[in-house]
Amino acid sequence: MPEIVVRAEGLVKKFKDFSAVDGLDLTIERGMIYGFLGPNGSGKTTAMRMLTGLLTPTEGKVEVLGLSVPKDAETLKYKIGYMTQTFSLYGDLTVLENLRFMATIYGLSGKKRKQRIGEVMERYELTDLKDRFAGKMSGGQRQRLALAAAVLHEPQLLFLDEPTSAVDPESRRHFWEQLFDLVEGGTSIVVTTHFMDEAERCHRIAIMEAGQKRADGAPKDLMAAMGANVVEIEGPNLRDIRRELLGAEGIVAAAQLGARLRVLVKDDIADPEGFLKAKAATGGASLIERVRPNLEDVFVTATGEGRQ
Numbered sequence: 001m002p003e004i005v006v007r008a009e010g011l012v013k014k015f016k017d018f019s020a021v022d023g024l025d026l027t028i029e030r031g032m033i034y035g036f037l038g039p040n041g042s043g044k045t046t047a048m049r050m051l052t053g054l055l056t057p058t059e060g061k062v063e064v065l066g067l068s069v070p071k072d073a074e075t076l077k078y079k080i081g082y083m084t085q086t087f088s089l090y091g092d093l094t095v096l097e098n099l100r101f102m103a104t105i106y107g108l109s110g111k112k113r114k115q116r117i118g119e120v121m122e123r124y125e126l127t128d129l130k131d132r133f134a135g136k137m138s139g140g141q142r143q144r145l146a147l148a149a150a151v152l153h154e155p156q157l158l159f160l161d162e163p164t165s166a167v168d169p170e171s172r173r174h175f176w177e178q179l180f181d182l183v184e185g186g187t188s189i190v191v192t193t194h195f196m197d198e199a200e201r202c203h204r205i206a207i208m209e210a211g212q213k214r215a216d217g218a219p220k221d222l223m224a225a226m227g228a229n230v231v232e233i234e235g236p237n238l239r240d241i242r243r244e245l246l247g248a249e250g251i252v253a254a255a256q257l258g259a260r261l262r263v264l265v266k267d268d269i270a271d272p273e274g275f276l277k278a279k280a281a282t283g284g285a286s287l288i289e290r291v292r293p294n295l296e297d298v299f300v301t302a303t304g305e306g307r308q
C-alpha cells in the first residue's frame with residue numbers, strides 16, 4: 001500500500017457566504033508531484049493554505065504526514081516546506097542573511113545550519129550571489145532562493161504555490177528538473193499552477209474550478225478518459241466554422257490555435273472526422289484530421305469552458 005501524505009475529506013472554506021473551497025476530497029501519495037490546476041480564483045491557494053495549517057477550514061478533515069491539521073500545525077511546520085505565491089523573503093537582507101534567518105526559524109543551529117546553508121546555496125546556484133540583496137535579484141534568482149529557503153530543513157513534503165509564474169520558460173524548465181531531483185531524494189510535492197505544460201509534468205493532478213475538484217488523476221489517464229475526441233480543421237473561414245459548430249449537438253468545444261480549429265467531439269460519436277466532414281459548415285475545409293488529446297482538452301471538457 002502506498003503511503004498517504006495528504007488526506008482531506010469534505011474540505012470547505014467559506015469567506016462570509018462565499019465558498020472559496022467547496023467540498024474537496026484529496027488523497028496524495030508519498031513520492032509524487034501532485035498538481036492543482038485551475039484558473040485564478042478557483043481555490044488553489046485557499047486549499048493549499050488549509051493543508052499547511054495556515055488557514056482553518058470551515059468544515060472537513062485534513063491529515064498531513066499523519067498529523068491532524070490545523071490542531072498539530074506547529075509540529076507540522078518543521079516537516080513541510082511552503083513556497084508562497086509572492087516572494088516572502090526579505091528584499092533588504094542578502095541571500096545568506098535570508099537563509100540564516102530561515103534556518104533559525106526552522107530550529108537549525110551550529111554546524112548543521114552552516115552545512116545546510118552551504119548545501120542549498122551550492123545546489124541552487126546561489127553561492128556566488130550570497131552577498132546580493134534579495135530585492136536586487138532577478139525573478140529566476142529569487143525563485144531559486146525561495147526554493148532553497150523552503151527546503152533548508154529537509155522537509156518530507158513541499159508545498160509550492162504557483163512557483164514559476166514570475167520566471168521565463170528556461171528557468172521554469174530548470175526549476176522542474178530540480179523538483180524531480182527533490183522527488184528522487186524522497187520529497188513529496190504539492191504544486192499549484194495555471195500552466196498546462198506544468199500540470200502535464202505532475203504525476204497526478206486535480207483540476208479545480210469554483211472551489212471544486214472537477215477531475216483527479218494522472219494526466220495521461222485523464223486524457224484517455226475525457227469523453228471526447230479531438231479533431232483539427234484547416235482551411236478558410238475558421239471563425240465562421242467555429243460559430244456554426246459551437247452549440248451543435250455532439251460538439252463539446254471549438255477553439256482556434258493558429259491556422260487550425262481544434263474541435264472536441266463527444267466520444268459517443270463513432271467517427272468524429274466523418275461527423276465533422278458531413279457538416280455544411282466544414283464544406284470549404286482543406287483538412288479535417290483526428291489528433292491526440294492534450295491536457296488543455298481535458299481541462300476544457302472537465303470545466304465550464306466546455307459547457308458554454
Ligand SMILES: Nc1ncnc2c1ncn2[C@@H]1O[C@H](COP(=O)(O)OP(=O)(O)OP(=O)(O)O)[C@@H](O)[C@H]1O
Binds near residue numbers: 015020
Ligand atoms: N481572505 C479572503 N477573504 C475573502 N475572499 C477570499 C479570501 N481569500 C481568498 N478569497 C477568495 O476565494 C477565491 C479563491 O481564491 P484563491 O486565492 O484560493 O484562488 P486561486 O485558485 O489560488 O487563484 P490565484 O491563482 O488567483 O491565486 C477567490 O474568489 C478569492 O477572492
